[in-house]
Amino acid sequence: xxxxxxxxxxxxxxxxxxxxxxxxxxxxxxxxxxxxxxxxxxxxxxxxxxxxxxxxxxxxxxxxxxxxxxxxxxxxxxxxxxxxxxxxxxxxxxxxxxxxxxxxxxxxxxxxxxxxxxxxxxxxxxxxxxxxxxxxxxxxxxxxxxxxxxxxxxxxxxxxxxxxxxxxxxxxxxxxxxxxxxxxxxxxxxxxxxxxxxxxxxxxxxxxxxxxxxxxxxxxxxxxxxxxxxxxxxxxxxxxxxxxxxxxxxxxxxxxxxxxxxxxxxxxxxxxxxxxxxxxxxxxxxxxxxxxxxxxxxxxxxxxxxxxxxxxxxxxxxxxxxxxxxxxxxxxxxxxxxxxxxxxxxxxxxxxxxxxxxxxxxxxxxxxxxxxxxxxxxxxxxxxxxxxxxxxxxxxxxxxxxxxxxxxxxxxxxx
Amino acid sequence: xxxxxxxxxxxxxxxxxxxxxxxxxxxxxxxxxxxxxxxxxxxxxxxxxxxxxxxxxxxxxxxxxxxxxxxxxxxxxxxxxxxxxxxxxxxxxxxxxxxxxxxxxxxxxxxxxxxxxxxxxxxxxxxxxxxxxxxxxxxxxxxxxxxxxxxxxxxxxxxxxxxxxxxxxxxxxxxxxxxxxxxxxxxxxxxxxxxxxxxxxxxxxxxxxxxxxxxxxxxxxxxxxxxxxxxxxxxxxxxxxxxxxxxxxxxxxxxxxxxxxxxxxxxxxxxxxxxxxxxxxxxxxxxxxxxxxxxxxxxxx
Numbered sequence: 001x002x003x004x005x006x007x008x009x010x011x012x013x014x015x016x017x018x019x020x021x022x023x024x025x026x027x028x029x030x031x032x033x034x035x036x037x038x039x040x041x042x043x044x045x046x047x048x049x050x051x052x053x054x055x056x057x058x059x060x061x062x063x064x065x066x067x068x069x070x071x072x073x074x075x076x077x078x079x080x081x082x083x084x085x086x087x088x089x090x091x092x093x094x095x096x097x098x099x100x101x102x103x104x105x106x107x108x109x110x111x112x113x114x115x116x117x118x119x120x121x122x123x124x125x126x127x128x129x130x131x132x133x134x135x136x137x138x139x140x141x142x143x144x145x146x147x148x149x150x151x152x153x154x155x156x157x158x159x160x161x162x163x164x165x166x167x168x169x170x171x172x173x174x175x176x177x178x179x180x181x182x183x184x185x186x187x188x189x190x191x192x193x194x195x196x197x198x199x200x201x202x203x204x205x206x207x208x209x210x211x212x213x214x215x216x217x218x219x220x221x222x223x224x225x226x227x228x229x230x231x232x233x234x235x236x237x238x239x240x241x242x243x244x245x246x247x248x249x250x251x252x253x254x255x256x257x258x259x260x261x262x263x264x265x266x267x268x269x270x271x272x273x274x275x276x277x278x279x280x281x282x283x284x285x286x287x288x289x290x291x292x293x294x295x296x297x298x299x300x301x302x303x304x305x306x307x308x309x310x311x312x313x314x315x316x317x318x319x320x321x322x323x324x325x326x327x328x329x330x331x332x333x334x335x336x337x338x339x340x341x342x343x344x345x346x347x348x349x350x351x352x353x354x355x356x357x358x359x360x361x362x363x364x365x366x367x368x369x370x371x372x373x374x375x376x377x378x379x380x381x382x383x384x385x386x387x388x389x390x391x392x393x394x395x396x397x398x399x400x401x402x403x404x405x406x407x408x409x410x411x412x413x414x415x
Numbered sequence: 416x417x418x419x420x421x422x423x424x425x426x427x428x429x430x431x432x433x434x435x436x437x438x439x440x441x442x443x444x445x446x447x448x449x450x451x452x453x454x455x456x457x458x459x460x461x462x463x464x465x466x467x468x469x470x471x472x473x474x475x476x477x478x479x480x481x482x483x484x485x486x487x488x489x490x491x492x493x494x495x496x497x498x499x500x501x502x503x504x505x506x507x508x509x510x511x512x513x514x515x516x517x518x519x520x521x522x523x524x525x526x527x528x529x530x531x532x533x534x535x536x537x538x539x540x541x542x543x544x545x546x547x548x549x550x551x552x553x554x555x556x557x558x559x560x561x562x563x564x565x566x567x568x569x570x571x572x573x574x575x576x577x578x579x580x581x582x583x584x585x586x587x588x589x590x591x592x593x594x595x596x597x598x599x600x601x602x603x604x605x606x607x608x609x610x611x612x613x614x615x616x617x618x619x620x621x622x623x624x625x626x627x628x629x630x631x632x633x634x635x636x637x638x639x640x641x642x643x644x645x646x647x648x649x650x651x652x653x654x655x656x657x658x659x660x661x662x663x664x665x666x667x668x669x670x671x672x673x674x675x676x677x678x679x680x681x682x683x684x685x686x687x688x689x690x691x692x693x694x695x696x697x698x699x700x701x702x703x704x705x706x707x708x709x710x711x712x713x714x715x716x
């Protein structure tokens with residue numbers, strides 16, 4: 001059950017749905033009844049081709065308007081691997097939903113229509129992939145059949161993206177360029193005979209080769225306590241376990257740990273998973289831990305290895321992607337949710353709006369509008385235990401919640 | 416001490432994380448339990464999330480009155496073994512008090528009627544989080560839903576205005592009267608669920624395994640003829656077939672599939688090779704292209 005999560009991005013009509021449909025079709029992942037439904041609906045609507053967006057656009061409003069409004073999660077597997085593809089919207093007004101889909105992805109496919117080349121939405125999507133620090137990004141140059149499978153066209157687009165990448169501060173990204181035709185199936189699952197000049201892998205080959213663990217950065221152990229387990233039964237009278245998920249590294253019995261924010265030191269006494277005990281637990285495991293000493297630990301506290309402590313701070317500098325219709329303004333108050341911890345937050349400064357084409361910043365704006373990205377400073381009601389996003393993704397990110405509406409209004413990346 | 420390492424599978428770890436968030440963020444959660452494979456899987460995951468403590472919330476079954484007897488028997492036994500509270504609310508009560516109207520005719524089903532009973536029960540107990548076993552791979556409207564899906568006090572899903580859900584941070588803040596539907600196994604596929612049941616050696620109701628049953632054919636699907644609640648025309652011929660059920664919904668809208676899978680290993684094999692989707696045997700999804708979306712807007716889980 002090791003799964004690779006992939007996000008797709010691209011502007012309207014550059015063939016995201018067709019590409020996903022092609023992947024499902026060529027890997028024989030579409031069941032007969034679903035394929036029949038697509039065939040029937042495509043015919044009914046008078047289309048020449050099978051309209052695979054009918055399989056992924058699950059809402060009435062999407063099918064009415066012929067656009068993707070919210071993320072659909074699509075599941076398929078080959079003999080080698082299981083995949084979840086987040087089919088995200090291309091329209092600028094639904095950028096927040098694109099961020100929703102991309103935030104959990106280990107890899108990303110950015111589609112470009114070979115006829116149009118790099119457009120404004122490509123900049124935006126490429127920028128968000130960089131902001132999220134998605135390590136493996138495939139630039140899928142689609143509709144090659146409509147530009148006579150031109151190597152020259154491919155090279156021009158490749159050059160433009162490479163130029164963009166050179167301006168990004170994130171340097172650990174693996175960029176892979178694949179010329180393809182989602183409609184005809186060139187280089188998606190089978191290698192294309194129409195582009196003998198392309199010596200690289202097919203898209204499917206590349207995705208199969210990616211390891212879900214490899215594409216994560218190495219980080220220090222962070223164990224935020226979700227809940228304290230106290231059975232209060234005869235058998236487990238004195239049991240006091242700290243339940244949570246390990247982010248970043250391994251925890252082992254005997255490890256010296258620091259309990260934050262109190263900075264009390266103790267050692268790991270036992271590691272439980274259901275009715276078994278283990279000597280060691282790896283990153284990504286949801287386990288329950290007990291400590292040698294009877295220390296005070298509650299939800300929101302964090303166990304870390306001694307000498308690997310994060311920053312304890314009441315002030316945060318962050319890049320934020322704004323997701324609400326009501327703009328962000330300096331001096332407003334929000335809830336901040338950082339991992340499993342909560343606090344109140346006040347925006348002390350709105351420094352800049354960042355242009356997503358990597359062309360610079362707008363200084364001292366008065367507000368940050370829906371789908372804009374900017375740099376802010378926050379003051380917190382209590383100290384949080386944070387890392388920079390480029391050091392640890394889960395401990396370096398947060399969301400802001402509007403206390404009046406309870407809506408998630410922004411996602412932040414700590415600098 | 417042994418030197419064993421625990422590396423929990425990503426999907427299992429994600430689901431356990433979600434269960435723990437529910438208990439930490441809500442006052443009164445409940446697990447919606449139908450006796451089907453998905454909710455049975457949820458129960459195992461809930462056990463794991465809080466072990467050695469007991470599952471810290473009740474289970475609730477919205478009983479259509481048209482359930483397979485094997486499922487009800489299984490439900491009662493499981494909850495007794497676990498020592499958890501089981502709440503049962505009956506669709507029949509809503510029919511009797513006139514708040515819903517029983518459908519009639521060929522495709523009559525009580526599946527839609529469950530919504531009213533569910534919403535009543537949520538209000539009665541003041542549940543603020545209802546944990547369900549829906550999966551995104553089941554159906555295209557479900558593929559669009561968040562893990563924490565906010566519903567208003569009419570139980571309505573605002574599908575065009577869902578909260579962004581980034582990384583694994585789950586925002587459970589709601590207004591009074593609202594509730595959240597929580598889907599810990601959103602990212603699992605049908606095959607994942609079966610593989611997990613096999614790996615964990617989890618017991619499931621017998622109707623999931625191939626057995627002989629009196630059946631008849633309609634619209635290319637195989638229906639149980641043993642149960643009076645399934646509408647059958649006189650001329651629809653009853654034949655004994657070797658079948659099993661892939662989903663355990665209301666009997667009136669759940670069709671069987673031909674099968675020889677008598678144990679869990681065979682079931683996994685069969686699902687892996689199947690060219691028909693799971694909900695292909697659920698007539699309630701075929702009412703229109705947007706059947707599921709409409710039901711969810713009205714408060715269905």
